[in-house]
Amino acid sequence: MDIRRADAIADELEQLIFSGEFVDGDRLDENKLASRFGVSRTPVREAFQKLSLSGLVKQLPRRGVFVRQPGPVELLEMFEVMAEIEAICGRLAAKRISEAALKTLQEANEECQKAVENSDADAYYRENERFHHLIYQQSGNRFLEQEALRLHKRLKPFRRIQLHLRGRMKQSMAEHKAIVQALVDASPEEAAITLRDHVAVQGEKFHHLMASLKPA
Amino acid sequence: MDIRRADAIADELEQLIFSGEFVDGDRLDENKLASRFGVSRTPVREAFQKLSLSGLVKQLPRRGVFVRQPGPVELLEMFEVMAEIEAICGRLAAKRISEAALKTLQEANEECQKAVENSDADAYYRENERFHHLIYQQSGNRFLEQEALRLHKRLKPFRRIQLHLRGRMKQSMAEHKAIVQALVDASPEEAAITLRDHVAVQGEKFHHLMASLKPA
DNA sequence: ATTGGCATTCTTGTATACAATACACTTGAC
DNA sequence: GTCAAGTGTATTGTATACAAGAATGCCAAT
Numbered sequence: 001m002d003i004r005r006a007d008a009i010a011d012e013l014e015q016l017i018f019s020g021e022f023v024d025g026d027r028l029d030e031n032k033l034a035s036r037f038g039v040s041r042t043p044v045r046e047a048f049q050k051l052s053l054s055g056l057v058k059q060l061p062r063r064g065v066f067v068r069q070p071g072p073v074e075l076l077e078m079f080e081v082m083a084e085i086e087a088i089c090g091r092l093a094a095k096r097i098s099e100a101a102l103k104t105l106q107e108a109n110e111e112c113q114k115a116v117e118n119s120d121a122d123a124y125y126r127e128n129e130r131f132h133h134l135i136y137q138q139s140g141n142r143f144l145e146q147e148a149l150r151l152h153k154r155l156k157p158f159r160r161i162q163l164h165l166r167g168r169m170k171q172s173m174a175e176h177k178a179i180v181q182a183l184v185d186a187s188p189e190e191a192a193i194t195l196r197d198h199v200a201v202q203g204e205k206f207h208h209l210m211a212s213l214k215p216a
Numbered sequence: 217m218d219i220r221r222a223d224a225i226a227d228e229l230e231q232l233i234f235s236g237e238f239v240d241g242d243r244l245d246e247n248k249l250a251s252r253f254g255v256s257r258t259p260v261r262e263a264f265q266k267l268s269l270s271g272l273v274k275q276l277p278r279r280g281v282f283v284r285q286p287g288p289v290e291l292l293e294m295f296e297v298m299a300e301i302e303a304i305c306g307r308l309a310a311k312r313i314s315e316a317a318l319k320t321l322q323e324a325n326e327e328c329q330k331a332v333e334n335s336d337a338d339a340y341y342r343e344n345e346r347f348h349h350l351i352y353q354q355s356g357n358r359f360l361e362q363e364a365l366r367l368h369k370r371l372k373p374f375r376r377i378q379l380h381l382r383g384r385m386k387q388s389m390a391e392h393k394a395i396v397q398a399l400v401d402a403s404p405e406e407a408a409i410t411l412r413d414h415v416a417v418q419g420e421k422f423h424h425l426m427a428s429l430k431p432a
Numbered sequence: 433a434t435t436g437g438c439a440t441t442c443t444t445g446t447a448t449a450c451a452a453t454a455c456a457c458t459t460g461a462c
Numbered sequence: 463g464t465c466a467a468g469t470g471t472a473t474t475g476t477a478t479a480c481a482a483g484a485a486t487g488c489c490a491a492t
Contacts, residue, residue, distance in 0.1 A: 049265035077359040143293035
Protein backbone atom coordinates (compact mmCIF):
# COMPACT_ATOMS: atom_id res chain seq x y z
CA MET A 1 0.00 0.00 0.00
CA ASP A 2 0.99 3.61 -0.34
CA ILE A 3 2.63 5.71 2.31
CA ARG A 4 -0.26 8.08 2.54
CA ARG A 5 -3.47 6.11 2.34
CA ALA A 6 -5.76 9.11 2.37
CA ASP A 7 -4.47 10.23 -1.04
CA ALA A 8 -4.69 6.73 -2.45
CA ILE A 9 -8.28 6.49 -1.25
CA ALA A 10 -9.11 9.82 -2.87
CA ASP A 11 -7.83 8.45 -6.18
CA GLU A 12 -9.72 5.22 -5.77
CA LEU A 13 -12.95 7.00 -4.96
CA GLU A 14 -12.43 9.19 -7.99
CA GLN A 15 -12.10 6.10 -10.13
CA LEU A 16 -15.19 4.57 -8.59
CA ILE A 17 -17.20 7.68 -9.36
CA PHE A 18 -15.86 7.88 -12.90
CA SER A 19 -16.52 4.21 -13.48
CA GLY A 20 -20.14 4.68 -12.53
CA GLU A 21 -20.16 2.60 -9.35
CA PHE A 22 -21.45 5.67 -7.59
CA VAL A 23 -23.89 7.85 -9.44
CA ASP A 24 -25.25 11.33 -8.95
CA GLY A 25 -26.91 11.87 -5.62
CA ASP A 26 -25.47 8.82 -3.89
CA ARG A 27 -24.36 9.34 -0.35
CA LEU A 28 -20.86 8.11 0.38
CA ASP A 29 -20.98 6.25 3.66
CA GLU A 30 -17.87 6.86 5.72
CA ASN A 31 -18.18 3.63 7.69
CA LYS A 32 -18.89 1.41 4.71
CA LEU A 33 -16.04 2.88 2.71
CA ALA A 34 -13.70 2.69 5.69
CA SER A 35 -14.30 -1.02 6.14
CA ARG A 36 -14.26 -1.55 2.38
CA PHE A 37 -10.78 -0.06 2.14
CA GLY A 38 -9.75 -1.62 5.41
CA VAL A 39 -8.99 1.67 7.12
CA SER A 40 -10.61 3.90 9.70
CA ARG A 41 -12.89 6.82 8.95
CA THR A 42 -10.08 9.36 9.25
CA PRO A 43 -8.36 8.79 5.90
CA VAL A 44 -11.73 8.42 4.21
CA ARG A 45 -12.78 11.81 5.51
CA GLU A 46 -9.51 13.34 4.34
CA ALA A 47 -10.17 11.89 0.90
CA PHE A 48 -13.63 13.49 0.95
CA GLN A 49 -12.05 16.90 1.48
CA LYS A 50 -10.02 16.51 -1.66
CA LEU A 51 -12.90 15.25 -3.74
CA SER A 52 -15.17 18.06 -2.63
CA LEU A 53 -12.60 20.62 -3.74
CA SER A 54 -12.39 18.98 -7.17
CA GLY A 55 -16.16 19.24 -7.33
CA LEU A 56 -16.83 15.53 -7.59
CA VAL A 57 -18.73 15.40 -4.34
CA LYS A 58 -20.63 17.92 -2.30
CA GLN A 59 -20.44 18.14 1.45
CA LEU A 60 -23.61 19.01 3.31
CA PRO A 61 -22.71 19.89 6.90
CA ARG A 62 -23.90 17.25 9.35
CA ARG A 63 -25.57 15.46 6.46
CA GLY A 64 -22.76 13.70 4.70
CA VAL A 65 -21.13 13.83 1.29
CA PHE A 66 -22.99 13.17 -1.93
CA VAL A 67 -21.56 12.49 -5.34
CA ARG A 68 -22.29 15.29 -7.69
CA GLN A 69 -22.09 14.45 -11.38
CA PRO A 70 -22.54 17.39 -13.70
CA GLY A 71 -25.82 17.47 -15.57
CA PRO A 72 -26.09 18.11 -19.32
CA VAL A 73 -26.13 21.88 -18.91
CA GLU A 74 -23.09 22.00 -16.67
CA LEU A 75 -21.26 19.58 -18.94
CA LEU A 76 -21.87 21.79 -21.92
CA GLU A 77 -20.59 24.71 -19.90
CA MET A 78 -17.49 22.77 -18.95
CA PHE A 79 -16.77 21.85 -22.53
CA GLU A 80 -17.22 25.46 -23.52
CA VAL A 81 -14.64 26.50 -20.96
CA MET A 82 -12.32 23.69 -21.99
CA ALA A 83 -12.56 24.86 -25.59
CA GLU A 84 -11.62 28.39 -24.59
CA ILE A 85 -8.78 27.24 -22.35
CA GLU A 86 -7.34 25.13 -25.14
CA ALA A 87 -7.72 28.08 -27.47
CA ILE A 88 -5.61 30.14 -25.09
CA CYS A 89 -3.00 27.40 -24.87
CA GLY A 90 -2.93 27.28 -28.65
CA ARG A 91 -2.62 31.03 -29.02
CA LEU A 92 0.30 31.18 -26.61
CA ALA A 93 1.90 28.01 -27.92
CA ALA A 94 1.87 29.41 -31.45
CA LYS A 95 4.08 32.22 -30.21
CA ARG A 96 6.27 30.21 -27.88
CA ILE A 97 6.56 26.64 -29.11
CA SER A 98 10.06 25.31 -29.70
CA GLU A 99 11.18 23.47 -32.80
CA ALA A 100 11.83 20.33 -30.78
CA ALA A 101 8.35 20.40 -29.28
CA LEU A 102 6.84 20.94 -32.69
CA LYS A 103 8.57 17.80 -33.85
CA THR A 104 7.31 15.83 -30.86
CA LEU A 105 3.83 17.13 -31.53
CA GLN A 106 3.95 15.94 -35.10
CA GLU A 107 5.14 12.55 -33.93
CA ALA A 108 2.23 12.28 -31.52
CA ASN A 109 -0.09 13.20 -34.32
CA GLU A 110 1.37 10.51 -36.57
CA GLU A 111 0.74 8.00 -33.81
CA CYS A 112 -2.83 9.22 -33.74
CA GLN A 113 -3.03 8.66 -37.48
CA LYS A 114 -1.75 5.12 -37.13
CA ALA A 115 -4.29 4.42 -34.42
CA VAL A 116 -7.08 5.64 -36.68
CA GLU A 117 -5.87 3.36 -39.47
CA ASN A 118 -5.87 0.44 -37.07
CA SER A 119 -9.21 1.53 -35.61
CA ASP A 120 -7.47 1.31 -32.25
CA ALA A 121 -9.59 3.57 -30.08
CA ASP A 122 -7.44 3.05 -26.99
CA ALA A 123 -4.23 3.98 -28.75
CA TYR A 124 -5.93 6.97 -30.34
CA TYR A 125 -7.19 8.09 -27.00
CA ARG A 126 -3.76 7.81 -25.47
CA GLU A 127 -1.91 9.64 -28.23
CA ASN A 128 -4.60 12.25 -28.52
CA GLU A 129 -4.14 12.99 -24.86
CA ARG A 130 -0.40 13.31 -25.35
CA PHE A 131 -1.04 15.68 -28.24
CA HIS A 132 -3.18 17.98 -26.16
CA HIS A 133 -0.95 17.84 -23.10
CA LEU A 134 1.97 18.90 -25.27
CA ILE A 135 0.08 21.96 -26.39
CA TYR A 136 -0.78 22.86 -22.80
CA GLN A 137 2.87 22.55 -21.96
CA GLN A 138 4.02 24.63 -24.89
CA SER A 139 1.81 27.49 -23.83
CA GLY A 140 4.86 28.33 -21.75
CA ASN A 141 2.61 29.10 -18.82
CA ARG A 142 2.90 26.47 -16.11
CA PHE A 143 -0.10 27.73 -14.24
CA LEU A 144 -2.24 27.59 -17.36
CA GLU A 145 -0.90 24.12 -18.05
CA GLN A 146 -2.00 22.95 -14.62
CA GLU A 147 -5.45 24.43 -15.02
CA ALA A 148 -5.86 22.85 -18.44
CA LEU A 149 -4.78 19.47 -17.11
CA ARG A 150 -7.23 19.76 -14.24
CA LEU A 151 -10.19 20.42 -16.48
CA HIS A 152 -9.03 17.89 -19.05
CA LYS A 153 -8.95 15.24 -16.36
CA ARG A 154 -12.36 16.23 -15.09
CA LEU A 155 -13.89 15.80 -18.55
CA LYS A 156 -12.05 12.59 -19.28
CA PRO A 157 -14.92 10.16 -18.70
CA PHE A 158 -17.26 12.20 -20.88
CA ARG A 159 -14.86 12.74 -23.73
CA ARG A 160 -14.15 9.05 -23.98
CA ILE A 161 -17.74 8.16 -24.77
CA GLN A 162 -18.09 10.23 -27.89
CA LEU A 163 -14.87 8.87 -29.35
CA HIS A 164 -16.78 5.84 -30.53
CA LEU A 165 -19.15 7.84 -32.68
CA ARG A 166 -18.89 6.93 -36.34
CA GLY A 167 -16.29 8.95 -38.19
CA ARG A 168 -15.34 11.03 -35.19
CA MET A 169 -11.74 9.86 -35.12
CA LYS A 170 -11.20 10.71 -38.77
CA GLN A 171 -12.75 14.14 -38.40
CA SER A 172 -10.70 14.69 -35.28
CA MET A 173 -7.52 13.86 -37.21
CA ALA A 174 -8.30 16.48 -39.82
CA GLU A 175 -8.73 19.01 -37.05
CA HIS A 176 -5.41 18.00 -35.55
CA LYS A 177 -3.74 18.62 -38.89
CA ALA A 178 -5.13 22.14 -39.00
CA ILE A 179 -3.95 22.76 -35.46
CA VAL A 180 -0.43 21.59 -36.17
CA GLN A 181 -0.36 23.71 -39.31
CA ALA A 182 -1.36 26.79 -37.35
CA LEU A 183 1.42 26.13 -34.87
CA VAL A 184 3.94 25.55 -37.66
CA ASP A 185 2.84 28.81 -39.24
CA ALA A 186 3.12 30.49 -35.86
CA SER A 187 -0.30 32.06 -36.31
CA PRO A 188 -1.79 32.52 -32.85
CA GLU A 189 -5.33 33.34 -33.90
CA GLU A 190 -5.57 30.38 -36.28
CA ALA A 191 -4.28 28.06 -33.57
CA ALA A 192 -6.79 29.45 -31.11
CA ILE A 193 -9.71 29.06 -33.49
CA THR A 194 -8.86 25.56 -34.66
CA LEU A 195 -8.31 24.33 -31.12
CA ARG A 196 -11.47 25.96 -29.85
CA ASP A 197 -13.54 24.37 -32.57
CA HIS A 198 -11.83 21.03 -32.10
CA VAL A 199 -12.85 20.89 -28.46
CA ALA A 200 -16.19 22.61 -28.85
CA VAL A 201 -17.32 20.01 -31.34
CA GLN A 202 -16.66 17.36 -28.70
CA GLY A 203 -19.02 19.11 -26.36
CA GLU A 204 -21.66 19.40 -29.02
CA LYS A 205 -21.33 15.76 -30.06
CA PHE A 206 -21.65 14.78 -26.47
CA HIS A 207 -24.69 16.94 -26.07
CA HIS A 208 -26.37 15.37 -29.06
CA LEU A 209 -25.54 11.97 -27.71
CA MET A 210 -27.08 12.85 -24.38
CA ALA A 211 -30.16 14.28 -26.03
CA SER A 212 -30.66 11.13 -28.05
CA LEU A 213 -30.36 8.98 -24.95
CA LYS A 214 -32.44 11.03 -22.55
CA PRO A 215 -35.95 10.41 -23.96
CA ALA A 216 -35.46 6.64 -23.55
CA MET B 217 -18.03 29.72 16.76
CA ASP B 218 -19.31 28.11 13.62
CA ILE B 219 -20.97 24.79 13.33
CA ARG B 220 -18.20 23.31 11.28
CA ARG B 221 -14.97 24.52 12.73
CA ALA B 222 -12.72 22.92 10.15
CA ASP B 223 -14.10 25.18 7.41
CA ALA B 224 -13.87 28.24 9.62
CA ILE B 225 -10.26 27.39 10.37
CA ALA B 226 -9.51 27.00 6.68
CA ASP B 227 -10.85 30.50 6.10
CA GLU B 228 -8.91 31.92 9.02
CA LEU B 229 -5.69 30.33 7.88
CA GLU B 230 -6.30 31.71 4.41
CA GLN B 231 -6.65 35.17 5.90
CA LEU B 232 -3.51 34.70 7.97
CA ILE B 233 -1.54 33.74 4.88
CA PHE B 234 -2.96 36.60 2.85
CA SER B 235 -2.30 39.06 5.63
CA GLY B 236 1.33 38.04 5.69
CA GLU B 237 1.45 36.48 9.14
CA PHE B 238 2.75 33.36 7.46
CA VAL B 239 5.13 33.79 4.58
CA ASP B 240 6.45 31.56 1.86
CA GLY B 241 8.20 28.48 3.18
CA ASP B 242 6.82 28.63 6.70
CA ARG B 243 5.79 25.33 8.15
CA LEU B 244 2.31 25.30 9.65
CA ASP B 245 2.52 23.50 12.97
CA GLU B 246 -0.54 21.39 13.60
CA ASN B 247 -0.18 21.43 17.36
CA LYS B 248 0.48 25.13 17.67
CA LEU B 249 -2.42 26.03 15.40
CA ALA B 250 -4.68 23.58 17.18
CA SER B 251 -4.04 25.16 20.57
CA ARG B 252 -4.17 28.64 19.02
CA PHE B 253 -7.66 28.01 17.70
CA GLY B 254 -8.61 26.04 20.78
CA VAL B 255 -9.35 22.82 18.92
CA SER B 256 -7.69 19.49 18.35
CA ARG B 257 -5.47 18.59 15.44
CA THR B 258 -8.28 16.98 13.48
CA PRO B 259 -10.06 20.10 12.23
CA VAL B 260 -6.72 21.76 11.58
CA ARG B 261 -5.67 18.88 9.38
CA GLU B 262 -8.96 19.03 7.51
CA ALA B 263 -8.38 22.71 6.91
CA PHE B 264 -4.94 21.87 5.52
CA GLN B 265 -6.52 19.58 2.94
CA LYS B 266 -8.62 22.43 1.64
CA LEU B 267 -5.78 24.90 1.54
CA SER B 268 -3.52 22.50 -0.28
CA LEU B 269 -6.14 22.04 -2.98
CA SER B 270 -6.41 25.80 -3.42
CA GLY B 271 -2.65 25.85 -3.80
CA LEU B 272 -1.94 28.06 -0.80
CA VAL B 273 0.03 25.40 1.01
CA LYS B 274 1.95 22.35 -0.08
CA GLN B 275 1.86 19.06 1.72
CA LEU B 276 5.08 17.09 1.92
CA PRO B 277 4.24 13.56 3.08
CA ARG B 278 5.47 12.91 6.61
CA ARG B 279 7.10 16.32 6.58
CA GLY B 280 4.27 18.72 7.18
CA VAL B 281 2.57 21.51 5.28
CA PHE B 282 4.35 24.60 4.11
CA VAL B 283 2.84 27.83 2.90
CA ARG B 284 3.47 28.33 -0.74
CA GLN B 285 3.19 31.88 -2.02
CA PRO B 286 3.56 32.24 -5.75
CA GLY B 287 6.81 33.78 -6.88
CA PRO B 288 7.03 36.60 -9.44
CA VAL B 289 7.04 34.21 -12.39
CA GLU B 290 4.02 32.24 -11.25
CA LEU B 291 2.21 35.44 -10.40
CA LEU B 292 2.74 36.77 -13.87
CA GLU B 293 1.47 33.49 -15.24
CA MET B 294 -1.60 33.71 -13.05
CA PHE B 295 -2.35 37.23 -14.19
CA GLU B 296 -1.94 36.11 -17.77
CA VAL B 297 -4.50 33.38 -17.23
CA MET B 298 -6.81 35.75 -15.39
CA ALA B 299 -6.62 38.14 -18.32
CA GLU B 300 -7.55 35.41 -20.74
CA ILE B 301 -10.36 34.12 -18.55
CA GLU B 302 -11.83 37.59 -18.26
CA ALA B 303 -11.49 37.99 -22.00
CA ILE B 304 -13.58 34.86 -22.45
CA CYS B 305 -16.17 36.14 -19.99
CA GLY B 306 -16.28 39.38 -21.94
CA ARG B 307 -16.62 37.68 -25.29
CA LEU B 308 -19.49 35.55 -24.08
CA ALA B 309 -21.10 38.34 -22.12
CA ALA B 310 -21.11 40.57 -25.18
CA LYS B 311 -23.32 38.00 -26.87
CA ARG B 312 -25.49 37.13 -23.91
CA ILE B 313 -25.77 40.08 -21.56
CA SER B 314 -29.25 41.28 -20.73
CA GLU B 315 -30.41 44.88 -20.83
CA ALA B 316 -31.01 44.85 -17.12
CA ALA B 317 -27.52 43.56 -16.38
CA LEU B 318 -26.05 46.15 -18.68
CA LYS B 319 -27.78 48.82 -16.65
CA THR B 320 -26.49 47.36 -13.39
CA LEU B 321 -23.02 47.25 -14.87
CA GLN B 322 -23.17 50.91 -15.80
CA GLU B 323 -24.32 51.73 -12.30
CA ALA B 324 -21.40 49.84 -10.78
CA ASN B 325 -19.10 51.73 -13.09
CA GLU B 326 -20.57 55.07 -12.02
CA GLU B 327 -19.91 54.08 -8.42
CA CYS B 328 -16.32 53.40 -9.44
CA GLN B 329 -16.15 56.86 -10.97
CA LYS B 330 -17.42 58.44 -7.79
CA ALA B 331 -14.86 56.54 -5.77
CA VAL B 332 -12.10 57.82 -8.03
CA GLU B 333 -13.32 61.38 -7.60
CA ASN B 334 -13.30 60.92 -3.85
CA SER B 335 -9.95 59.13 -4.00
CA ASP B 336 -11.65 56.41 -2.00
CA ALA B 337 -9.52 53.36 -2.75
CA ASP B 338 -11.64 51.03 -0.64
CA ALA B 339 -14.87 52.00 -2.34
CA TYR B 340 -13.20 51.76 -5.73
CA TYR B 341 -11.90 48.33 -4.89
CA ARG B 342 -15.35 47.17 -3.81
CA GLU B 343 -17.21 48.52 -6.82
CA ASN B 344 -14.53 47.36 -9.20
CA GLU B 345 -14.98 43.87 -7.84
CA ARG B 346 -18.72 44.10 -8.37
CA PHE B 347 -18.10 45.26 -11.92
CA HIS B 348 -15.96 42.27 -12.75
CA HIS B 349 -18.17 39.78 -10.98
CA LEU B 350 -21.10 41.02 -13.00
CA ILE B 351 -19.24 40.33 -16.20
CA TYR B 352 -18.35 36.81 -15.05
CA GLN B 353 -21.98 36.26 -14.29
CA GLN B 354 -23.19 37.61 -17.61
CA SER B 355 -20.97 35.17 -19.48
CA GLY B 356 -24.00 32.96 -19.05
CA ASN B 357 -21.72 30.10 -18.12
CA ARG B 358 -21.98 29.23 -14.44
CA PHE B 359 -18.96 26.99 -14.53
CA LEU B 360 -16.85 29.70 -16.10
CA GLU B 361 -18.19 32.14 -13.54
CA GLN B 362 -17.04 29.88 -10.71
CA GLU B 363 -13.59 29.45 -12.21
CA ALA B 364 -13.23 33.17 -12.72
CA LEU B 365 -14.27 33.86 -9.14
CA ARG B 366 -11.79 31.31 -7.86
CA LEU B 367 -8.85 32.85 -9.65
CA HIS B 368 -10.03 36.37 -8.89
CA LYS B 369 -10.07 35.53 -5.20
CA ARG B 370 -6.65 33.96 -5.40
CA LEU B 371 -5.17 37.10 -6.91
CA LYS B 372 -6.99 39.43 -4.56
CA PRO B 373 -4.08 40.25 -2.24
CA PHE B 374 -1.79 41.01 -5.16
CA ARG B 375 -4.25 43.10 -7.11
CA ARG B 376 -4.94 45.26 -4.13
CA ILE B 377 -1.35 46.43 -3.80
CA GLN B 378 -1.02 47.95 -7.23
CA LEU B 379 -4.24 49.90 -6.85
CA HIS B 380 -2.35 52.53 -4.94
CA LEU B 381 -0.02 53.28 -7.82
CA ARG B 382 -0.29 56.84 -9.01
CA GLY B 383 -2.89 57.33 -11.71
CA ARG B 384 -3.84 53.67 -11.81
CA MET B 385 -7.45 54.25 -10.77
CA LYS B 386 -7.99 56.87 -13.45
CA GLN B 387 -6.47 54.72 -16.15
CA SER B 388 -8.51 51.80 -14.94
CA MET B 389 -11.69 53.83 -15.26
CA ALA B 390 -10.93 54.64 -18.89
CA GLU B 391 -10.51 50.94 -19.53
CA HIS B 392 -13.81 50.22 -17.82
CA LYS B 393 -15.51 52.68 -20.14
CA ALA B 394 -14.14 50.89 -23.18
CA ILE B 395 -15.29 47.56 -21.79
CA VAL B 396 -18.81 48.78 -21.15
CA GLN B 397 -18.91 50.30 -24.62
CA ALA B 398 -17.92 46.99 -26.18
CA LEU B 399 -20.67 45.23 -24.26
CA VAL B 400 -23.21 47.87 -25.26
CA ASP B 401 -22.15 47.46 -28.87
CA ALA B 402 -22.40 43.71 -28.49
CA SER B 403 -19.01 43.26 -30.07
CA PRO B 404 -17.48 40.13 -28.59
CA GLU B 405 -13.93 40.58 -29.86
CA GLU B 406 -13.71 44.15 -28.67
CA ALA B 407 -14.99 43.12 -25.25
CA ALA B 408 -12.44 40.32 -25.12
CA ILE B 409 -9.55 42.55 -26.08
CA THR B 410 -10.39 45.42 -23.76
CA LEU B 411 -10.91 43.09 -20.82
CA ARG B 412 -7.74 41.15 -21.53
CA ASP B 413 -5.69 44.33 -21.66
CA HIS B 414 -7.38 45.71 -18.58
CA VAL B 415 -6.33 42.72 -16.53
CA ALA B 416 -3.00 42.12 -18.22
CA VAL B 417 -1.88 45.63 -17.37
CA GLN B 418 -2.50 44.84 -13.72
CA GLY B 419 -0.13 41.91 -13.96
CA GLU B 420 2.50 44.03 -15.65
CA LYS B 421 2.16 46.84 -13.13
CA PHE B 422 2.52 44.35 -10.37
CA HIS B 423 5.55 42.86 -12.01
CA HIS B 424 7.21 46.21 -12.29
CA LEU B 425 6.39 46.91 -8.68
CA MET B 426 7.95 43.63 -7.63
CA ALA B 427 11.02 44.25 -9.75
CA SER B 428 11.50 47.66 -8.20
CA LEU B 429 11.19 46.23 -4.71
CA LYS B 430 13.25 43.07 -5.12
CA PRO B 431 16.74 44.62 -5.28
CA ALA B 432 16.19 46.31 -1.94
C1' DA C 433 -56.04 8.01 8.66
C1' DT C 434 -52.95 11.57 9.06
C1' DT C 435 -50.13 14.54 11.48
C1' DG C 436 -47.32 16.23 15.24
C1' DG C 437 -44.21 15.35 18.88
C1' DC C 438 -40.98 12.54 21.34
C1' DA C 439 -37.45 9.14 21.77
C1' DT C 440 -34.11 6.16 19.77
C1' DT C 441 -30.60 5.36 16.68
C1' DC C 442 -27.41 6.45 13.26
C1' DT C 443 -24.07 9.59 11.37
C1' DT C 444 -21.15 13.29 11.37
C1' DG C 445 -17.68 16.23 13.65
C1' DT C 446 -14.09 16.54 17.13
C1' DA C 447 -10.92 14.86 20.62
C1' DT C 448 -7.62 11.73 22.11
C1' DA C 449 -4.69 7.71 21.83
C1' DC C 450 -1.46 5.04 19.28
C1' DA C 451 1.95 3.88 15.47
C1' DA C 452 5.40 4.93 12.34
C1' DT C 453 8.63 7.88 10.25
C1' DA C 454 11.82 11.68 10.00
C1' DC C 455 14.88 14.83 12.31
C1' DA C 456 18.32 16.00 15.78
C1' DC C 457 21.53 15.16 19.01
C1' DT C 458 24.90 12.52 21.10
C1' DT C 459 28.56 9.41 21.14
C1' DG C 460 32.15 6.80 19.34
C1' DA C 461 35.58 5.68 15.90
C1' DC C 462 39.01 7.03 12.61
C1' DG D 463 38.35 17.37 14.55
C1' DT D 464 35.12 15.30 11.60
C1' DC D 465 32.03 12.01 10.08
C1' DA D 466 28.95 8.27 10.83
C1' DA D 467 25.81 5.53 13.22
C1' DG D 468 22.47 4.85 16.72
C1' DT D 469 19.25 6.39 19.91
C1' DG D 470 15.82 9.63 21.43
C1' DT D 471 12.45 13.01 20.49
C1' DA D 472 9.13 15.28 17.89
C1' DT D 473 5.73 15.28 14.32
C1' DT D 474 2.86 13.21 11.02
C1' DG D 475 -0.63 9.67 9.82
C1' DT D 476 -4.20 6.51 11.44
C1' DA D 477 -7.33 4.40 14.73
C1' DT D 478 -10.59 4.73 18.25
C1' DA D 479 -13.49 7.07 21.56
C1' DC D 480 -16.77 10.56 22.52
C1' DA D 481 -20.21 14.36 21.68
C1' DA D 482 -23.77 16.58 19.14
C1' DG D 483 -27.03 16.96 15.54
C1' DA D 484 -30.10 14.75 12.07
C1' DA D 485 -33.07 11.05 10.45
C1' DT D 486 -36.37 7.55 11.47
C1' DG D 487 -39.90 5.21 13.76
C1' DC D 488 -43.43 4.96 17.14
C1' DC D 489 -47.19 6.63 19.65
C1' DA D 490 -50.83 9.62 20.58
C1' DA D 491 -54.17 13.00 19.41
C1' DT D 492 -57.31 15.20 16.32
